[in-house]
Amino acid sequence: xxxxxxxxxxAALSLAAPSLARAQARTEIQYWYGxxxxxxxxxxxxxxxxxxxxxxxxxxxxFKGSYIDTMTGAIAAWRAGNPPHIAQVFExxxxxxxAAGPAIRPVHALLADAGVELDPKRYIAGVRGYYSDTQxxxxxxxxxxxxAIMWLNLDAFQKAxxxxxxxxxTWAQVRAAAEKIKAANAAPVAITTxxxxxxMFEQMAAIHDVPFSTRANGFxxxxxxxxxxxxxxxxxxxxxxxxxxxxxxxxxxRDNAAxxxxxxxxxxxxxxxxxxxxxxxxxxxxxxxxxxxxxxxDVIQSPKNGVIGGxxxxxxxxxxxxxxxxxxxxxxxxxxxxxxxxxxxHKSTGYVPITIAAYEKAKTEGFYVQNPGADxxxxxxxxxxxxxxxxxxxxxxxxxxRNVIQEELEKALQGxxxxxxxxxxxxxxxxxxxxxxxxxxxx
Amino acid sequence: xxxxxxxxxxxxxxxxxxxxxxxxxxxFFWPAGQAVWFAFLRQDAxxxxxxxxxxxNFADLLxxxxxxxxxxxxxxxxxxVSALSLSAGLLLAVLADKQIRGAGAYRTLLIWPYxxxxxxxxxxxxxxxxxxxxxxxxxxxxxGLDWDYRLNGGQAMLMVILASAWKQVSYxxxxxxxxxxSIPKSVLEAAAIDGARPVRRFWTIVFPLLSPTTFFLLxxxxxxxxxxxxxxxxxxxxxxxxxxxxxxxxxxYIDGRVNLDLGxxxxxxxxxxxxxxxxxxxxxxxxxxxxxx
Numbered sequence: 001x002x003x004x005x006x007x008x009x010x011a012a013l014s015l016a017a018p019s020l021a022r023a024q025a026r027t028e029i030q031y032w033y034g035x036x037x038x039x040x041x042x043x044x045x046x047x048x049x050x051x052x053x054x055x056x057x058x059x060x061x062x063f064k065g066s067y068i069d070t071m072t073g074a075i076a077a078w079r080a081g082n083p084p085h086i087a088q089v090f091e092x093x094x095x096x097x098x099a100a101g102p103a104i105r106p107v108h109a110l111l112a113d114a115g116v117e118l119d120p121k122r123y124i125a126g127v128r129g130y131y132s133d134t135q136x137x138x139x140x141x142x143x144x145x146x147x148a149i150m151w152l153n154l155d156a157f158q159k160a161x162x163x164x165x166x167x168x169x170t171w172a173q174v175r176a177a178a179e180k181i182k183a184a185n186a187a188p189v190a191i192t193t194x195x196x197x198x199x200m201f202e203q204m205a206a207i208h209d210v211p212f213s214t215r216a217n218g219f220x221x222x223x224x225x226x227x228x229x230x231x232x233x234x235x236x237x238x239x240x241x242x243x244x245x246x247x248x249x250x251x252x253x254r255d256n257a258a259x260x261x262x263x264x265x266x267x268x269x270x271x272x273x274x275x276x277x278x279x280x281x282x283x284x285x286x287x288x289x290x291x292x293x294x295x296x297x298d299v300i301q302s303p304k305n306g307v308i309g310g311x312x313x314x315x316x317x318x319x320x321x322x323x324x325x326x327x328x329x330x331x332x333x334x335x336x337x338x339x340x341x342x343x344x345x346h347k348s349t350g351y352v353p354i355t356i357a358a359y360e361k362a363k364t365e366g367f368y369v370q371n372p373g374a375d376x377x378x379x380x381x382x383x384x385x386x387x388x389x390x391x392x393x394x395x396x397x398x399x400x401x402r403n404v405i406q407e408e409l410e411k412a413l414q415g416x417x418x419x420x421x422x423x424x425x426x427x428x429x430x431x432x433x434x435x436x437x438x439x440x441x442x443x
Numbered sequence: 444x445x446x447x448x449x450x451x452x453x454x455x456x457x458x459x460x461x462x463x464x465x466x467x468x469x470x471f472f473w474p475a476g477q478a479v480w481f482a483f484l485r486q487d488a489x490x491x492x493x494x495x496x497x498x499x500n501f502a503d504l505l506x507x508x509x510x511x512x513x514x515x516x517x518x519x520x521x522x523x524v525s526a527l528s529l530s531a532g533l534l535l536a537v538l539a540d541k542q543i544r545g546a547g548a549y550r551t552l553l554i555w556p557y558x559x560x561x562x563x564x565x566x567x568x569x570x571x572x573x574x575x576x577x578x579x580x581x582x583x584x585x586x587g588l589d590w591d592y593r594l595n596g597g598q599a600m601l602m603v604i605l606a607s608a609w610k611q612v613s614y615x616x617x618x619x620x621x622x623x624x625s626i627p628k629s630v631l632e633a634a635a636i637d638g639a640r641p642v643r644r645f646w647t648i649v650f651p652l653l654s655p656t657t658f659f660l661l662x663x664x665x666x667x668x669x670x671x672x673x674x675x676x677x678x679x680x681x682x683x684x685x686x687x688x689x690x691x692x693x694x695x696y697i698d699g700r701v702n703l704d705l706g707x708x709x710x711x712x713x714x715x716x717x718x719x720x721x722x723x724x725x726x727x728x729x730x731x732x733x734x735x736x
Contacts, residue, residue, distance in 0.1 A: 072703070079489065096488050096703065100488070101491060103489045250591075251591075251593060253593040260576060264575070397702055397704075403701075410683060433702070440487045440492065440704075
């Protein structure tokens with residue numbers, strides 16, 4: 001009896017051994033991300049697909065809270081000597097990460113060491129440029145990229161007697177539409193915006209080909225200085241203040257606080273990230289469409305490309321981290337850059353495709369015919385050859401700079417100061433943040 | 444008269460103290476010490492490049508008019524929250540102390556808000572006061588009041604004060620109720636027989652006898668308003684609009700965790716530490732003397 005079970009046990013063990021060995025051979029890759037809700041579910045799904053697609057690596061995805069929580073968490077973990085292999089970092093953290101030298105593993109080096117070939121040219125120019133160094137080499141892995149676009153409530157447009165096919169393209173047309181919406185009381189609020197700094201300053205600077213800060217928006221060096229007192233920003237800010245004065249614009253709060261107002265039908269014209277598409281699709285009970293951002297046609301006739309937002313994936317280094325683990329990271333990066341994976345990601349999240357091939361495939365599949373406006377962000381990102389003003393932003397302490405602009409804008413909207421004073425204060429305080437970053441990273 | 448346990452030798456008392464000391468050192472002295480050390484450094488986010496800058500972080504802060512504005516905000520905020528939650532707690536406790544039907548249920552309901560996490564409390568307040576989505580917010584706007592806490596600094600401050608005070612009322616209520624119940628009934632009855640009316644009885648007997656409780660609660664409430672209201676502010680206003688609801692602790696968080704400027708954030712923590720030490724010393728030295736025990 002005892003012997004039989006012993007034999008059986010040995011047999012079972014020898015049968016189990018190969019699979020056990022294989023399971024142990026899987027290298028674990030820790031991946032920290034900062035997307036919640038439906039988007040977070042997509043990330044988890046993607047990780048599972050990768051794990052199922054091969055048997056050498058297991059990516060362990062962990063949701064770490066907001067983008068800021070994820071980034072500070074990863075930095076703290078690096079300081080403690082135990083960072084994750086991959087951290088998702090939002091685009092405003094790019095300069096901080098790039099300055100972190102030994103803490104990160106540039107993607108081009110990571111791929112080369114692992115023998116994984118990924119041609120940078122496969123990625124959409126506006127996405128690639130943001131995450132590349134001055135020599136055009138990828139430093140972080142493009143991942144979830146969005147752009148700011150205009151969201152229109154077509155029911156409100158119809159109610160106000162506006163065309164639902166000839167949609168506003170310029171700010172003057174947006175203003176005219178808003179006036180009609182207000183006159184017809186077609187929506188409680190005519191215009192609002194999410195991400196005030198990103199939309200009204202960064203995107204506007206890019207599409208109007210106006211420098212946001214010197215040294216090619218910081219791409220050419222940390223000694224960059226903000227250019228917010230330039231006439232263009234004054235013009236646009238005065239335009240916004242004028243809209244507010246006439247009851248056409250209503251401030252929706254900082255960052256993404258205005259997300260909720262558009263899907264409820266409270267506002268007719270909203271500006272928000274393309275990544276908001278999943279939410280609008282689920283919640284809106286009215287006809288809507290998303291189109292590229294408006295421009296001032298007395299400043300530029302054919303607007304430039306917009307800049308991206310969203311996040312990229314960073315490979316973090318650690319002492320004694322074996323090469324096999326870096327190779328696993330490289331394999332994961334290759335996987336998410338595959339055309340079909342990217343296409344699925346684009347269609348199910350609303351983020352723009354990161355590869356040109358996935359965009360072409362979505363087009364030939366007729367995705368944008370069935371989902372009008374789903375390509376607004378891609379069109380806007382790729383409609384022009386990026387100039388130094390529309391390539392993106394590489395500013396240190398960028399979160400702080402954004403908040404400074406937001407605060408001074410709020411003060412202006414409160415009526416405490418005019419456009420000129422607000423821009424001067426934003427420029428002064430923002431430059432202090434830039435200099436602090438320069439000092440901390442040069443010493 | 445006092446009973447003392449006398450240990451022979453030092454080993455056993457040292458061993459008994461060790462766990463407590465270890466916890467205090469690891470979780471209090473060590474991080475606090477690091478904060479003090481970091482306050483004199485400038486470093487990048489990853490701590491790769493670090494340099495000693497002396498008192499520069501402090502000098503930068505004190506020269507920053509926005510920091511002084513934030514200090515003033517904190518004062519207004521803390522005093523308002525403490526005054527409001529103390530008086531509301533006392534009023535409710537006095538009412539609950541009476542012989543009323545269903546006193547138990549009434550008391551339980553009053554204690555509930557204390558069990559709500561600050562972030563959840565803030566979401567409840569948003570549901571009520573959001574100008575477009577909130578029940579009361581919409582009503583206020585419909586009534587012709589221009590209610591929008593996202594842009595109006597005064598309204599934003601009012602909202603974080605109310606939300607923070609509301610959360611603390613339960614705590615004050617419990618302590619005041621316990622304090623009221625420990626006041627000897629015979630004293631009150633004697634006063635009543637002498638012809639003192641309820642209001643007079645309250646101000647001449649109850650209130651002075653409650654003063655130890657009030658004093659304790661005052662300290663606790665100020666510390667709460669200083670340090671524990673972070674969650675509510677973060678979820679409701681994020682310190683905005685235009686810094687109007689930014690308190691010192693919130694700014695230390697923003698500079699340290701969001702802006703990744705550990706030097707400045709540590710310097711702010713050190714300043715906060717000094718403020719609290721001073722506040723507590725003043726309270727115990729001058730106010731406690733006048734408290735009847």
